[in-house]
Amino acid sequence: VTEPQLIALDWGTSNLRASLLGTGGRVLAQRAGASGIMAVPERRFAEALLAVVGDWLDEHKLPLIASGMIGSRQGWREAPYLACPASRADAAHHVVTVPVRDGAVLHIAPGLQCTGADGEADVMRGEETQVWGAGLAAGTCCVLPGTHSKWAWTGAGDTIERFSTYMTGELYALLTQHSILGRLMRFEGPDAAAFERGAALGLAAPADVMHTIFAARTAGLMERLPAASLPDFLSGILIGAEIGSATRNAKPARLTLLGEAALCGRYAAALKLAGIAAELAGADATTRGQWQIAGDAGLVKDQET
Amino acid sequence: VTEPQLIALDWGTSNLRASLLGTGGRVLAQRAGASGIMAVPERRFAEALLAVVGDWLDEHKLPLIASGMIGSRQGWREAPYLACPASRADAAHHVVTVPVRDGAVLHIAPGLQCTGADGEADVMRGEETQVWGAGLAAGTCCVLPGTHSKWAWTGAGDTIERFSTYMTGELYALLTQHSILGRLMRFEGPDAAAFERGAALGLAAPADVMHTIFAARTAGLMERLPAASLPDFLSGILIGAEIGSATRNAKPARLTLLGEAALCGRYAAALKLAGIAAELAGADATTRGQWQIAGDAGLVKDQET
Numbered sequence: 001v002t003e004p005q006l007i008a009l010d011w012g013t014s015n016l017r018a019s020l021l022g023t024g025g026r027v028l029a030q031r032a033g034a035s036g037i038m039a040v041p042e043r044r045f046a047e048a049l050l051a052v053v054g055d056w057l058d059e060h061k062l063p064l065i066a067s068g069m070i071g072s073r074q075g076w077r078e079a080p081y082l083a084c085p086a087s088r089a090d091a092a093h094h095v096v097t098v099p100v101r102d103g104a105v106l107h108i109a110p111g112l113q114c115t116g117a118d119g120e121a122d123v124m125r126g127e128e129t130q131v132w133g134a135g136l137a138a139g140t141c142c143v144l145p146g147t148h149s150k151w152a153w154t155g156a157g158d159t160i161e162r163f164s165t166y167m168t169g170e171l172y173a174l175l176t177q178h179s180i181l182g183r184l185m186r187f188e189g190p191d192a193a194a195f196e197r198g199a200a201l202g203l204a205a206p207a208d209v210m211h212t213i214f215a216a217r218t219a220g221l222m223e224r225l226p227a228a229s230l231p232d233f234l235s236g237i238l239i240g241a242e243i244g245s246a247t248r249n250a251k252p253a254r255l256t257l258l259g260e261a262a263l264c265g266r267y268a269a270a271l272k273l274a275g276i277a278a279e280l281a282g283a284d285a286t287t288r289g290q291w292q293i294a295g296d297a298g299l300v301k302d303q304e305t
Numbered sequence: 306v307t308e309p310q311l312i313a314l315d316w317g318t319s320n321l322r323a324s325l326l327g328t329g330g331r332v333l334a335q336r337a338g339a340s341g342i343m344a345v346p347e348r349r350f351a352e353a354l355l356a357v358v359g360d361w362l363d364e365h366k367l368p369l370i371a372s373g374m375i376g377s378r379q380g381w382r383e384a385p386y387l388a389c390p391a392s393r394a395d396a397a398h399h400v401v402t403v404p405v406r407d408g409a410v411l412h413i414a415p416g417l418q419c420t421g422a423d424g425e426a427d428v429m430r431g432e433e434t435q436v437w438g439a440g441l442a443a444g445t446c447c448v449l450p451g452t453h454s455k456w457a458w459t460g461a462g463d464t465i466e467r468f469s470t471y472m473t474g475e476l477y478a479l480l481t482q483h484s485i486l487g488r489l490m491r492f493e494g495p496d497a498a499a500f501e502r503g504a505a506l507g508l509a510a511p512a513d514v515m516h517t518i519f520a521a522r523t524a525g526l527m528e529r530l531p532a533a534s535l536p537d538f539l540s541g542i543l544i545g546a547e548i549g550s551a552t553r554n555a556k557p558a559r560l561t562l563l564g565e566a567a568l569c570g571r572y573a574a575a576l577k578l579a580g581i582a583a584e585l586a587g588a589d590a591t592t593r594g595q596w597q598i599a600g601d602a603g604l605v606k607d608q609e610t
Contacts, residue, residue, distance in 0.1 A: 120520035207512040215425035
């Protein structure tokens with residue numbers, strides 16, 4: 001029987017996912033709720049946290065670690081961004097703490113920042129923990145699809161060398177929900193052929209994406225695609241343009257996808273069109289990364305073998 | 306004294322602008338209202354039209370011509386898109402009619418369609434009339450900034466050879482009003498320096514625009530730009546990326562801007578950064594185009610000199 005050793009929190013903008021971890025970071029129990037930082041009223045973070053894991057704390061006196069937007073300025077306590085390249089040990093060294101209740105302290109892992117070739121800053125919070133948890137070799141390119149899709153490159157040791165954010169998921173949501181493109185759309189099941197047609201368009205000319213997305217209107221107007229195909233056509237254009245942009249200067253032969261399975265499947269299909277092989281990382285990258293940072297920070301004995 | 310000869314309607318999605326035109330297309334009176342096609346209840350277009358120009362029709366028995374979205378499937382009567390290259394005479398030949406009331410008929414000019422290098426369709430409605438009205442030389446590149454910005458190239462005679470739509474204005478509205486980028490923004494007066502900084506970024510790498518727009522968040526987070534500068538920084542990125550995209554295969558030395566003065570001013574500033582000279586077309590391009598199409602269609606005697 002494994003004794004619980006750590007409560008690990010993936011605490012983002014919209015959701016809070018809590019994991020009870022045993023020796024080696026094994027997941028003993030998991031709970032999720034809609035207590036993302038934007039949903040916590042009047043900054044009552046302790047209350048929101050105890051509502052989810054209070055009984056775990058009552059039963060076992062455990063350390064707590066969190067990654068994600070909970071460490072942002074809008075979160076519970078700010079854990080300033082570490083500059084890239086940054087290692088897992090750097091992150092563990094810069095964990096910040098906040099009291100939860102008598103005897104219980106939450107440790108919050110910092111996010112990362114880096115400066116792009118264009119001189120502008122980029123930031124991530126939470127994804128760095130997933131990348132470390134995935135245990136990638138140096139020189140790997142990995143992609144974490146989502147609202148704000150991240151492309152990260154690993155360096156020597158377990159450093160994250162640099163990364164780049166694409167607003168792909170948020171653009172898709174905005175364009176389907178609020179733009180003229182949504183007016184002709186019907187939302188049914190996925191349409192792989194329409195997705196691939198869009199992805200080919202996006203890949204062929206990422207520089208034209210603000211033009212190409214208009215084809216998701218004209219293809220409907222001209223009855224070249226049925227209304228139910230237009231959402232995936234648009235999704236393909238955006239994901240294709242993201243991949244085309246991120247790989248236009250140096251195209252990796254393969255990369256690692258980290259994230260939700262269905263979305264990773266879309267990316268894998270578009271990457272295949274681009275001639276890039278995609279490998280899916282294990283689904284437990286987040287809790288593995290949290291366990292390892294907690295180990296580096298001395299919160300748990302990492303007896304992982 | 307000039308007798309009124311034509312009622313010309315610029316009837317779009319959001320607005321209806323009516324002009325009373327005299328000999329040579331001279332503007333005698335103008336009225337504008339929020340009776341765009343999306344604001345007309347239960348397709349009561351005749352009622353909406355008469356509310357704006359009923360007294361003009363009572364007083365003078367005049368022909369009526371309209372351009373814009375009123376000729377779309379969601380409008381009063383569909384005037385099918387003409388394929389490019391298309392001349393003004395082609396448009397006049399394909400005007401459709403709809404009865405307004407006894408003795409009064411509305412003539413609706415068709416929009417244009419063309420097929421891009423990527424094989425996808427593109428469409429415009431209303432802008433073609435402005436381009437013709439601007440009286441451009443063959444081989445001119447002209448830009449009509451807006452919600453859906455249009456780049457059009459003129460051909461021999463007065464044909465419009467081809468064109469390309471960019472969703473720039475709509476993306477700006479979506480990102481400022483509904484995305485995470487808007488959360489850090491404050492909306493005050495224009496900030497030309499922030500706009501130019503954004504435009505330089507957008508121009509330098511249009512292929513990266515889905516990444517670069519995230520700088521409108523990080524520049525705020527990192528306090529590189531004040532909150533009040535972020536809207537124009539984002540506007541610059543988007544307009545810069547549009548120009549970079551539209552001119553990446555063939556950069557014109559000069560082009561013509563057609564549209565609202567303040568927005569054309571932004572485009573002129575970004576075009577200057579790209580080394581492209583911009584000329585502003587006359588503000589009366591729409592009514593001139595409508596007058597000329599009405600002349601070609603035999604609705605008025607075009608005595609313009």
